[in-house]
Amino acid sequence: MKTKDLIIAVSSELLTEKGYNAFSYADISDRIKIKKASIHYYFPTKTDLGIAIIENHKTKIESLHSKQADLTAFERLHQLGQYYIHLINENKICLMGTLASDGNTIEPALKEKSMEFCQTILQHTIEILNTGIDDHQFKFIENTENKAIEILSSLMGLAQIGRIYPKEKVIEVIQGIVNQLK
DSSP, rough: HHHHHHEEEHHHHHHHHHHHGGGHHHHHHHHTTHHHHHHHHHOHHHHHHHHHHHHHHHHHHHHHHHTTSSHHHHHHHHHHHHHHHHHTTTOOOOOOHHHHHTTSSSSSHHHHHHHHHHHHHHHHHHHHHHHHHHHHHSOSSSSSHHHHHHHHHHHHHHHHHTSSSOHHHHHHHHHHHHTTTT
16 A cells, blocks of 8 residues: 555545544654655644545445446445444444534534535435435435435444443444334
């Protein structure tokens, strides 16, 4: 893996473990054994690094469309739930959740990218819901945008609660969110 990509990957891990404001270039440097100056070479500011992390995650979400082409809407929604269960098991929170938590203290450019990323996730979820309705896999949903926001905010909140509440109960609730649409 190239140094720049390694920095992004490690920073993404730190971000979902600690939150944006709780990790530093020193943390990255310690994990991958490079000088902080090397990190600054690729990312002069933490905002630049945060934007790169978001872009990396956005690319992953966008690539899901082709990877999930053969899956039903229910299977795709189930995978979304499984992603949050994975985060809970790893004692992490999602990128959207951690950036939203730090939203009042991040630079405007990073906040704007965060909002764009949120829209990407939202559109992905809306598309899953619309496909599920069209294919008669899900009950009729009057407003799929509102339902997608409800699902995503529930999953984000559960990922955070999963850090302190019994994981088994949180996982049960996540599975219920996915299954309630049938």
